[in-house]
Structures are given as C-alpha cells and as structure tokens.
Amino acid sequence: MKIEVIYPEICNLYGDLMNAEYLARSCGAELVNTGLKEKPRFLSEEIPLVFMGTTTERGQELARDAFAPWLDGLKQRTQAGGLTLLTGNALELFGEYVQEDGNRIPMLGLFPIHAERRMMARYNSLYLGKYGEMDIVGFKSQFSHSYGDNGEGLFTTTRGAGLNPDVKAEGLRWNNLMATYLVGPLTIVNPPFAKELLRLMGVEEPHLEFEEAAMDAYRTRVEEFSDPNRGFTYH
Amino acid sequence: MKLRFILALWAAKLSQPLLKITGHKGTNFPGELALKLCPEFLRYIAKPARIVAVTGTDGKTSVTNLICDMLEASGQRVLSNRAGANTNAGVATCLLSGATIFNRTKFDVAALEVDERSAARVYPYVKPQLIAVTNLFRDSIMRNGHPEFIASFLTANLPAGSKLVLNADDLISSSVAPDNPRVYFGLDRLPTDVTDCVNRLNDLRICPKCAGKLEYEYRRYHHIGRARCVDCGFRSPDYDYEGKDVDLANMTMTVADKSGSQTYRLLSDSIFNIYNLLTAVAVLREMGMDHQTIAGLAEKIDIVSSRFQAEKVGQVEVVMQMAKDRNALACSRAFDYVASRPGEKEILLMMNNLSDEVEWSENVCWLYDCDFEFLNNEQITHIVTTGPRGKDYNLRLRLAGVPEERISWARKEMDAADKLYLRPGSSVYILYGADNRSLDMAFRVREKVVKLAEEAGK
Numbered sequence: 001m002k003i004e005v006i007y008p009e010i011c012n013l014y015g016d017l018m019n020a021e022y023l024a025r026s027c028g029a030e031l032v033n034t035g036l037k038e039k040p041r042f043l044s045e046e047i048p049l050v051f052m053g054t055t056t057e058r059g060q061e062l063a064r065d066a067f068a069p070w071l072d073g074l075k076q077r078t079q080a081g082g083l084t085l086l087t088g089n090a091l092e093l094f095g096e097y098v099q100e101d102g103n104r105i106p107m108l109g110l111f112p113i114h115a116e117r118r119m120m121a122r123y124n125s126l127y128l129g130k131y132g133e134m135d136i137v138g139f140k141s142q143f144s145h146s147y148g149d150n151g152e153g154l155f156t157t158t159r160g161a162g163l164n165p166d167v168k169a170e171g172l173r174w175n176n177l178m179a180t181y182l183v184g185p186l187t188i189v190n191p192p193f194a195k196e197l198l199r200l201m202g203v204e205e206p207h208l209e210f211e212e213a214a215m216d217a218y219r220t221r222v223e224e225f226s227d228p229n230r231g232f233t234y235h
Numbered sequence: 236m237k238l239r240f241i242l243a244l245w246a247a248k249l250s251q252p253l254l255k256i257t258g259h260k261g262t263n264f265p266g267e268l269a270l271k272l273c274p275e276f277l278r279y280i281a282k283p284a285r286i287v288a289v290t291g292t293d294g295k296t297s298v299t300n301l302i303c304d305m306l307e308a309s310g311q312r313v314l315s316n317r318a319g320a321n322t323n324a325g326v327a328t329c330l331l332s333g334a335t336i337f338n339r340t341k342f343d344v345a346a347l348e349v350d351e352r353s354a355a356r357v358y359p360y361v362k363p364q365l366i367a368v369t370n371l372f373r374d375s376i377m378r379n380g381h382p383e384f385i386a387s388f389l390t391a392n393l394p395a396g397s398k399l400v401l402n403a404d405d406l407i408s409s410s411v412a413p414d415n416p417r418v419y420f421g422l423d424r425l426p427t428d429v430t431d432c433v434n435r436l437n438d439l440r441i442c443p444k445c446a447g448k449l450e451y452e453y454r455r456y457h458h459i460g461r462a463r464c465v466d467c468g469f470r471s472p473d474y475d476y477e478g479k480d481v482d483l484a485n486m487t488m489t490v491a492d493k494s495g496s497q498t499y500r501l502l503s504d505s506i507f508n509i510y511n512l513l514t515a516v517a518v519l520r521e522m523g524m525d526h527q528t529i530a531g532l533a534e535k536i537d538i539v540s541s542r543f544q545a546e547k548v549g550q551v552e553v554v555m556q557m558a559k560d561r562n563a564l565a566c567s568r569a570f571d572y573v574a575s576r577p578g579e580k581e582i583l584l585m586m587n588n589l590s591d592e593v594e595w596s597e598n599v600c601w602l603y604d605c606d607f608e609f610l611n612n613e614q615i616t617h618i619v620t621t622g623p624r625g626k627d628y629n630l631r632l633r634l635a636g637v638p639e640e641r642i643s644w645a646r647k648e649m650d651a652a653d654k655l656y657l658r659p660g661s662s663v664y665i666l667y668g669a670d671n672r673s674l675d676m677a678f679r680v681r682e683k684v685v686k687l688a689e690e691a692g693k
Contacts, residue, residue, distance in 0.1 A: 008440075009440035009441050010440070010441065012437075012440070013373070013376075014376050014600040014603075014604065015563075015600045015601065015602065015603025015604045016603075017435075017603075018603035022634070025634075036441070036446065056383045056384070057383070057384070058383060059383075119384065122377065122378070122380060124598070126595055126596055126598075139598045139599075139600055141376045141380075141598065141600070143380065143384075183376070184598070184599070184600030184603060185599070185600065188603070188630070188634075209634065210630060210633040210634060213626070213629055213630040214630055216626055216629075216630075217627050217629070217630050220626055224596050225596065230595060230596060231593075231594045231595035232595055233595065234377045234591075234594065234595055234598070235594070
C-alpha cells in the first residue's frame with residue numbers, strides 16, 4: 001500500500017506533511033514523494049491516498065503549472081472513487097482563479113470557486129465542525145478565502161469560517177476528493193477522521209499509532225474549542 | 236503636526252514616571268500613547284546620529300544585545316530596546332526614553348531590534364545606516380505566514396539607503412532588498428555539517444530563482460549552508476566576514492575579512508550563538524571598529540541570562556534554556572543543543588504560549604515542523620510535559636520515538652517540577668517560551684526546581 005505526496009518540495013508548510021506520514025505509519029503504507037518534474041504515480045499505479053499540502057503563493061503557481069498535464073488523470077481517479085486529500089491553500093489550486101490586487105491568477109478550474117487573497121490581512125482562527133457525526137477540530141491560517149459554490153463542502157462548520165467567513169460549508173468534496181482550508185496536523189488532531197481516511201484507503205480494522213494519546217489530546221481540544229468563552233480568532 | 240508631536244512627546248514622557256510609580260516598568264505604553272497622539276511620532280522623535288537595526292527570525296534579540304553590550308563596553312552611550320518590544324511601539328518607547336523633553340537625544344548610537352512585520356511601520360521614519368538580517372525561517376504561522384512572504388515584505392520596506400549585513404549561509408534572507416548595498420557573513424564548513432537535510436523544517440528545497448534542484452556543499456541545519464542550483468548556477472554569496480576554525484575545546488573562532496583576521500572568544504558552544512557573535516562582529520566592523528578592539532570587547536560580555544542560564548544546585552545542574560514558543564526552528568535548535576550536551580538529563584517541556592491560552596488556544600501546527608526527534612536520545616532519561624499543550628507534547632514525543640516510560644505529564648507547571656527525579660550528577664533543562672506570561676511562569680518553576688534540588692542534595 002502506498003501514499004503519494006505530491007510536490008513535497010513546495011507543498012510542505014505548517015506541518016502538513018505529517019498528515020501523510022501519520023497515516024502511513026498507522027497502516028504500514030509506503031510513503032512516496034512526487035517532485036515537480038515527475039509524473040504522479042497515481043496515474044499508473046494503485047495509490048490508495050494522494051496527498052497535497054499547503055504551499056507559498058509562488059509555490060501555488062509552480063504546482064499549478066506542474067500539475068496541469070495530470071488534471072484529467074485526477075478527474076478519472078476521483079470519478080473512480082480514488083481518495084485524495086488537499087490541505088490549506090492546495091484547495092485553491094483546484095478552483096478557477098486567485099484574485100489579488102486586481103490581478104487574476106488562473107488555477108486549474110476543477111471546482112467553480114475562486115480565492116481572494118489579501119497578503120496584509122492574514123486570517124487566523126480555530127475551527128470546530130462536523131464530518132458526519134464526527135467532531136472536527138483544527139486551525140486556519142491563511143491569506144485568502146474562497147468564494148463560489150462548494151455545495152455541502154467537506155465539513156459543516158460549528159465555530160469558525162467555512163470556505164469563507166460567510167458560509168458554513170468548509171472545504172470541497174467530490175466523491176473522495178477532499179479539500180480543506182485547515183492546515184497542519186489535521187489527521188493527528190482528529191484521530192476519528194484519520195481512521196475514516198484509513199477505512200477509505202481500504203484498511204479493514206484501522207488503528208492509529210499512539211491512538212490513545214491522540215484521542216486524549218483530541219478530547220481535550222474538542223472540549224476547549226466547544227467552550228463558548230474561549231476566543232476563536234487570533235489578533 | 237509639530238505641535239501634535241510636542242504634545243505626544245510630553246504626554247508620553249509624563250507617562251514614564253507614572254508607570255514606574257505604579258509598578259508598570261518595561262511596558263510599551265509610552266510608545267503606544269505617543270503613536271496614538273501623533274502617528275508620525277517616529278519621524279519627529281530625536282534619534283542618535285548612528286542607528287543599527289537587527290531583524291530576522293532567530294537571534295535578533297541576542298545579536299542586538301551583543302552589539303549593545305560591546306558598544307557600551309567601548310564607552311559609547313547606546314540606546315536600545317533590549318528591555319522592551321521590537322514593534323513600532325517598542326521602538327517608539329525606546330527612542331522616547333532616549334530623548335529629552337526638548338527632543339534632543341542623549342545617546343551616541345541606537346541598537347534597535349526590529350520585528351520583521353514592523354518594518355513597514357518603523358523604517359519610513361527610522362533609517363538605520365546598517366541593518367543586520369540574521370536569517371529567515373518559518374516563524375509564527377499566524378503573524379508571519381512563511382519566510383518567502385517575510386523576505387518580500389522586507390524587500391518592500393527596508394530603507395533604500397541602509398547597508399545590509401546579511402547571512403550568506405541563508406539563501407532566503409541573503410536575497411532580500413537586492414538593490415541595497417550589502418555585505419555578507421558566513422560560517423565556514425564545520426565537522427558536524429552534512430549535505431542532506433535531516434530536519435523536518437526545510438524552507439528552501441528548490442532554487443529560489445528557477446525552482447531547480449539545490450545541491451549543498453555543506454549544510455549546517457535546515458536550509459542553512461552553502462548551496463548552488465544544478466540547473467541555473469545560482470549559488471550562495473561569498474563571505475565578506477568569514478567565521479572559521481571554530482574550536483569548541485578552546486571556545487574560540489577566527490573571523491576573517493579583507494583587512495585581516497582575529498581570534499574571538501566564543502560566548503557559547505551552540506552554533507546559533509556562534510552565528511550571533513559573527514553577526515555582531517560583522518556589524519561592528521561595518522561601524523568602523525577594528526578586529527582587535529571588538530575581540531577585546533567580546534571578552535567583557537556574556538549572553539543574556541533570560542535566554543540561557545545554568546546553575547549547580549546541590550548535586551544537580553539546573554539549566555534555563557529558552558525555546559521560543561510557536562517557533563519550530565528555535566525549538567529544533569534548542570532541542571538539538573540540549574541533546575548534544577554531555578551527561579544524563581531530564582527535561583521539563585513548557586514552551587506553551589500562555590498568552591495565547593488567554594486569547595484563544597495555541598495553534599500547534601509548529602509541533603510537526605519541529606524536530607522533537609532530537610529528544611529521543613538515551614541521555615535524556617526523562618521528559619516532563621506540562622501546561623495547556625502538555626498532551627500535545629506528549630503525543631508529539633511519542634511520534635518522535637521517545638519511549639512512553641520516559642515521559643511524564645502534569646497539567647499544572649508547578650506540579651510538573653515534582654515529577655522530576657533530580658538524580659545526583661544529572662542536569663535538568665527547563666525549556667520555556669518567550670511570551671511574558673510564560674517567562675514569568677518559567678522562572679517561578681525554576682525557583683521550585685532549585686528548592687527541590689537543594690532539598691535533594693541535603
């Protein structure tokens with residue numbers, strides 16, 4: 001079993017790479033890295049999970065250019081039910097464009113959304129939401145929000161911003177292509193969601209590495225983030 | 236505007252003794268007040284004729300303090316924000332304290348630490364002749380985003396006439412403000428250098444010019460080292476000030492430049508502190524001091540005790556080691572350093588940002604950019620995690636391979652001290668964060684550890 005990390009040389013901010021590593025360590029999968037100048041393995045191999053993490057603004061354009069030839073392959077993979085997880089601003093790569101200071105930077109156009117970027121107005125927030133009945137906790141730290149039709153998204157927001165602060169639906173979902181603005185160790189701070197991803201990868205009885213310690217920290221965080229008296233944004 | 240400035244100056248001046256009387260020393264309130272009353276306060280406030288600024292992710296406080304201490308030791312009257320903040324309000328407070336009520340400066344030179352994100356609010360009005368940029372790494376993700384953003388922000392906001400003193404071993408910070416005059420410092424190959432990155436945090440994995448593959452002649456840690464792009468030939472700049480022949484046994488280093496070379500006493504055996512000293516030497520050389528004078532001054536100074544402090548208590552060594560909270564780089568460097576120290580060690584991990592806990596809940600993404608793996612070391616026999624993020628540290632340590640039996644946890648920091656074994660001959664490292672609440676807590680915990688060590692030694 002393999003987990004493919006796309007463009008780790010640029011899509012590596014905020015500890016995002018640990019998501020793939022944690023899942024791989026939890027199920028014994030091999031972690032394979034695909035660089036900017038390489039053809040993704042999922043086009044020709046059985047890859048239960050493809051992962052791409054947060055990048056810089058320059059990185060987004062490099063990733064877009066590198067990935068454009070393989071977009072149809074990703075569509076086919078997704079139509080066939082293949083699992084893909086995108087975190088942070090990797091989500092924006094698959095929208096139509098990023099708008100910044102009057103400039104429109106084209107993206108890959110898989111989803112009917114666009115991002116509006118303001119480099120001098122960074123948005124930092126905690127996040128509390130639901131994936132089905134499951135509590136999701138996480139962190140948002142971003143220069144942009146996205147707008148457009150994201151349907152029901154990936155998560156339903158309880159506290160914090162959805163795809164943008166005006167909507168409850170957070171992230172994007174098409175079959176098992178999942179994208180979220182949440183950054184960092186999403187799978188580690190959400191062990192139930194991590195186990196769900198393992199199930200979708202085909203692991204029959206998923207068990208996480210140090211699951212008890214992860215669950216302990218998760219329960220504490222869910223309680224913290226559910227406390228209405230706790231501040232939710234960083235100033 | 237001038238009348239507004241005079242009112243701001245006097246009101247802010249008046250606030251200073253009032254704050255002292257009411258026991259509020261060391262706050263930035265005077266600067267904040269001055270800026271509120273006169274937004275261009277920094278433009279009009281009297282400044283010393285010579286100004287040097289220090290910015291960068293890591294080491295700016297230490298470098299500013301070194302420069303300040305050495306200039307003071309040379310007999311100059313030095314104004315510095317060493318006791319205050321490095322934002323525009325901190326700089327305003329500092330300059331205010333250096334000016335008379337008639338707006339005349341009382342100092343020869345200012346050594347200012349300036350936060351990278353404050354560049355746009357400080358440099359339009361304060362134009363240092365020299366600006367040292369220590370390095371740029373991933374810092375607080377909330378404030379700084381990523382180093383590429385900070386580099387472009389500095390490029391947009393550093394004053395055009397300021398000469399830059401840059402780290403040639405850092406391809407990110409050495410590229411800022413390319414039109415400014417500049418000199419570079421760097422540290423020659425060390426026996427501990429590698430070529431591949433062994434750290435989780437590596438902010439430069441591709442060529443910043445062409446996105447090609449970078450090859451390192453030698454790499455110190457993270458992206459620091461001498462590199463070249465195999466595709467376009469872009470490479471690290473040559474050193475104007477070269478640190479070499481680092482001798483940790485004798486605690487010396489040679490610094491060479493076009494005028495000659497000099498042996499310097501090292502203030503610490505940690506590489507990041509060697510860089511800090513090298514940066515300070517380069518700045519003082521650019522200020523016109525000769526090597527011999529600087530080396531003499533370096534003999535008279537030490538590292539600020541709020542950052543590193545070791546004390547033998549009974550049969551235990553108690554060490555305070557700052558590991559800046561929310562900063563994967565600073566903590567990785569601290570962990571690497573602590574792990575490399577000889578002897579059996581216990582660690583009390585309390586880098587929690589306690590101010591964050593008042594405002595919201597600390598963002599823990601940085602834990603997964605940080606090399607907790609350094610703490611998986613047989614000589615580190617026990618790690619106590621504590622504070623609001625203690626459970627997150629516990630999980631992170633487990634993922635780093637630290638055996639469960641070597642980890643203890645206590646929710647409250649003061650209780651964590653009771654978990655320490657304090658074995659004779661061992662060291663206890665208290666790793667703590669930099670925000671004021673955390674500093675206060677760390678030194679209270681230290682007092683308790685010292686007391687426990689004294690009792691254990693009886």
